[in-house]
Amino acid sequence: MTQSEDGYINFYDTLGLEPGANPGEVRKTYKKKMKKLVMDIAEAEITESVRNQFLLSMTQLNAAVFILRDKGLTEAYWNEREELINLEKEWSSVPEEDIDQRDRLRQRFDMVVRHFLSHYVEEITLVAGLDKEVAETSNWNQAHARHATRILRHYRHNLYHDILERLPFYEVTTPNIDWDERSTTTSQLIAEGA
Amino acid sequence: MAKRTPPEKAVDMDLVARGIAKTVAEGDIVNFRSIFLSYSPARTSSSESLATSKYKHFAAKDGQDQSELFKKALELVQDEAIWKHIIEELSANRPPQLPWELLMELADNAIRLGKFSSAGQAYEQLRMRRKMQEMFLQQGLTHVSENNFSKAVKAFRIGAGLGYDYAAFPEPLPNMPKHATRGLVLHGNYPAQPEDSVALLSEEPHCLAAIQFILDCDEIADSIESIPLEYRNEFLKELVKQSDPEWDQFAERYQSACTMVEDFAKRMRDQHETSAGLANEIEEQQGHKPEAIMSTLLGRTIPEGEWWQYIKELSYTHPAGILFIARQWIGDHEILMPRLRGDSSLPKLLGLTP
Numbered sequence: 001m002t003q004s005e006d007g008y009i010n011f012y013d014t015l016g017l018e019p020g021a022n023p024g025e026v027r028k029t030y031k032k033k034m035k036k037l038v039m040d041i042a043e044a045e046i047t048e049s050v051r052n053q054f055l056l057s058m059t060q061l062n063a064a065v066f067i068l069r070d071k072g073l074t075e076a077y078w079n080e081r082e083e084l085i086n087l088e089k090e091w092s093s094v095p096e097e098d099i100d101q102r103d104r105l106r107q108r109f110d111m112v113v114r115h116f117l118s119h120y121v122e123e124i125t126l127v128a129g130l131d132k133e134v135a136e137t138s139n140w141n142q143a144h145a146r147h148a149t150r151i152l153r154h155y156r157h158n159l160y161h162d163i164l165e166r167l168p169f170y171e172v173t174t175p176n177i178d179w180d181e182r183s184t185t186t187s188q189l190i191a192e193g194a
Numbered sequence: 195m196a197k198r199t200p201p202e203k204a205v206d207m208d209l210v211a212r213g214i215a216k217t218v219a220e221g222d223i224v225n226f227r228s229i230f231l232s233y234s235p236a237r238t239s240s241s242e243s244l245a246t247s248k249y250k251h252f253a254a255k256d257g258q259d260q261s262e263l264f265k266k267a268l269e270l271v272q273d274e275a276i277w278k279h280i281i282e283e284l285s286a287n288r289p290p291q292l293p294w295e296l297l298m299e300l301a302d303n304a305i306r307l308g309k310f311s312s313a314g315q316a317y318e319q320l321r322m323r324r325k326m327q328e329m330f331l332q333q334g335l336t337h338v339s340e341n342n343f344s345k346a347v348k349a350f351r352i353g354a355g356l357g358y359d360y361a362a363f364p365e366p367l368p369n370m371p372k373h374a375t376r377g378l379v380l381h382g383n384y385p386a387q388p389e390d391s392v393a394l395l396s397e398e399p400h401c402l403a404a405i406q407f408i409l410d411c412d413e414i415a416d417s418i419e420s421i422p423l424e425y426r427n428e429f430l431k432e433l434v435k436q437s438d439p440e441w442d443q444f445a446e447r448y449q450s451a452c453t454m455v456e457d458f459a460k461r462m463r464d465q466h467e468t469s470a471g472l473a474n475e476i477e478e479q480q481g482h483k484p485e486a487i488m489s490t491l492l493g494r495t496i497p498e499g500e501w502w503q504y505i506k507e508l509s510y511t512h513p514a515g516i517l518f519i520a521r522q523w524i525g526d527h528e529i530l531m532p533r534l535r536g537d538s539s540l541p542k543l544l545g546l547t548p
Contacts, residue, residue, distance in 0.1 A: 001200045047451035049415075057548055137275050154361035161360070173279065175320050178284055182322075186329045190337070 007163035008081050009120055011064035019078070024068040034137050035062065054152050058138055059125040059148050066128035067120075077120065084109075084116055091130040094167060101120035106170050113163060122149075197295035207281075209244045210236045210273050214257070214280070218267035218296050221304025223312045225251065226297075230283060230290035235304040237284050263303055270299055284480060308356020311368035318358060318366075327356040331417040338425050350409060350417070351436060357411035371410040373390075377509025377516045378502060380407070384521055384528075391520035393533040397540060401426045404517045404540075406438055431543050434514045443493070444512045445545035451490040452532045452547070458484075484524045487531050491519065501528050518546055 012019050015029045018038065041054050067073045091105040129140040171173070202352065212227070213236070217226035228234060235242040235249055242523050244252055258264055270276060280323040283290045294509075301316035308440050317323035334349030357369030395403060405418055421429055488504045489495040494509075496503050501521055509516050518541060520533040534541045541547045 026412060033435070045196050098372055099288070112298070128478070150361045153363065159361035161366075169294075169321075170291065171289070172292045173294045175298065177298075177320075177322060179213055179325075182326070185302060186333055189302065190330070190333055190345050192306060 006166075007159045008084055008116070009060075009159065010081070011060075011068055011077070014060045014064040017068075021068065021069075023071075026065055026068040030061060031137055034058075034061055038139070041191070051147075055144065055148050056151055056155055058140070058144070059129075059152060060138065062128040062131075062134045062138055063120065063125040066124060066131055066134055080112075080116055080120075084112055087112060088163075088167070096168070096174075102168065102170070106168075109167075113160065117156045117160055121159065122152045125152060197423055202240060202244060203241065203243070205236060205238055205243075206245060209252075210280075210284075211277070212254060212268065213249075213265055214296065215268035215271045216252060216254050216258070218300045219258070219263040219303055219478065220262065220269070221300055221302075221307050221309045221312050221316075222298060223304070223525045226300055229290070230292060232287075233485050234284070246429070263306070267296075267299060267303070267473060270295060283475050292319070293447075302470050305352055310352060312351075314358060314368040317356065323356055324359065325412070327353050330356065330462040331414060334416065335420060338421055338429060340424075341428075341429050343425075344436075346429060347432040347436050350433070353417065354409040354411035355412050357413045365393055366511065371415065371513075373407070373410060373509040373513045374506045376407065376410065377505050377513070380516065381505055381519075381521055382501075384523075388533070389519070391533055393518050394535050395518050395536070397538040398423065398426075398458050400517065400535070400540060401430050402429055403432060404514055408433055410513075427540065427543055429513075430540070438512055438514060440516070443513065444491075444515050447490050447493055448515065448518070448532055448546050449548065452534075453533050454487050454490060458487075484527055488529050491515070491532070500531050501535065504530050514544070518544075 012021065015021075015026060015033065017025060017029055021029075026072050037054065037057055044050055045047070072155070087105070088108045090100065092108050094102045094105060126145055128134050129138075129145055129148075134140060214229055216222075217229065229252070232475055233240055235244045235246075242248065254264060259268075262322065270515050271280070273295070273413070274296055279291075279293050283292075287448065297316050297320055301313045302322070304310070304313035304316065310503050314323055317326050329351040330349045334346045334353060337343070337346035337349060354369075354371075358366050360366045361367045383390075383424065388394060392400070392403060400481060405421070428532065438444070483497070485495070488499070488501065492508055496507070505516060508519070518534060519530045521532045522529055532546075
């Protein structure tokens with residue numbers, strides 16, 4: 001995955017398949033991976049963070065099979081993802097002085113990325129859990145869905161944050177941070193009143 | 195009829211500069227942002243004025259303009275390039291772009307003044323919050339290894355204060371300690387065996403649980419666990435001191451509550467020997483009110499208060515305190531009472547036992 005694609009969830013990567021894999025391959029790989037995940041869960045010592053991690057993996061596998069086994073859903077998902085990647089490239093290439101154009105692209109990008117992440121990270125993963133084949137393979141139930149809501153929101157914001165990190169600044173002028181100065185300031189702030 | 199355009203008002207830019215400087219000096223992210231909003235009184239398009247009493251919170255309080263923080267902030271605001279940018283943003287008809295230099299200064303001042311969530315928001319906007327948080331935690335660990343617990347705890351408290359809750363709805367928000375909620379969760383199940391209560395954990399996990407509970411930030415859980423075992427007790431002692439200025443009063447009340455429980459236990463033993471009614475004995479000892487133990491712990495009585503109400507308030511006022519208590523049925527009442535582990539050095543270290 002290239003740097004500019006980080007954060008745009010890639011369901012082919014989730015299943016370890018090449019883009020364009022056929023539905024048969026998708027189903028087979030999904031079942032294999034889900035079986036391994038269920039065995040891992042059975043063997044692991046469950047803490048809150050381990051449980052959250054397992055639940056996240058489960059939702060991602062469920063979403064991946066739900067989309068990639070269906071040609072129409074796959075096409076829509078892949079097109080939206082490509083559009084987003086191109087939009088980011090376009091926005092990043094606009095010169096800093098062209099404030100109006102940057103702002104237009106920023107607003108459009110923000111709208112598209114928020115929709116993409118909430119749809120493919122949250123909505124689809126929860127909808128996938130209602131599918132008979134997915135529910136049977138993963139033993140997904142309502143309790144999973146209840147716990148997953150918060151975990152998925154957290155994951156979505158983390159992805160958004162990862163994307164944001166590499167985008168041009170718009171709410172703030174581009175900072176020129178001297179990390180050595182920051183280190184000194186950090187020490188001073190700790191020392192004051194300690 | 196053609197729409198009449200209202201005449202543009204004159205804005206006192208000196209007042210604007212001083213208003214911005216005040217928000218920066220106070221580490222006040224909310225008012226700092228509000229000055230740049232589309233309806234801000236600092237814009238000529240707004241019909242309101244910064245000079246009115248409605249906006250007096252932007253005016254420096256008595257003597258505040260003589261403080262070093264204010265002077266430095268004003269100097270920064272009046273820097274030629276920054277001031278030019280501010281004027282441009284206040285006259286542009288689009289979302290404002292805040293000057294990073296002021297935002298950074300604001301964040302640092304917020305930390306100085308203990309407004310960690312404000313600092314977190316400013317650093318987050320500068321996309322440097324995680325790195326700043328890591329720097330504070332790293333320095334905290336260095337101070338731990340140098341036995342400088344005062345600085346170490348301060349660094350960890352700042353690190354925890356810069357935490358962000360990305361699962362907040364609808365947007366991520368600064369992480370705020372949820373002691374009252376987590377305290378209830380901690381005591382949610384009645385301990386079937388005395389050993390099941392958190393207060394009777396063995397020393398090592400008890401200390402770790404206390405540190406995690408007080409700092410209450412999932413983001414820094416790994417950093418807390420990397421504090422070497424041999425330093426954790428001292429770290430906890432300093433953490434309690436810094437985060438709870440009224441801990442000593444609580445410790446005194448805790449000791450009184452312990453005395454009440456011991457007296458109560460002694461009388462129960464005596465009662466067993468003399469085989470008189472236990473209810474009479476309780477009445478004699480506490481006026482038929484074992485809740486007095488909870489009131490002593492809290493320092494006030496909650497009228498008709500249940501154990502969980504005491505837990506909520508205690509968790510908020512003395513977070514560390516609820517790691518040394520347990521739920522207990524007495525007759526018809528469920529109360530909270532002190533519970534300590536004899537082989538643990540933590541109670542003595544924190545002044546909970548003489």
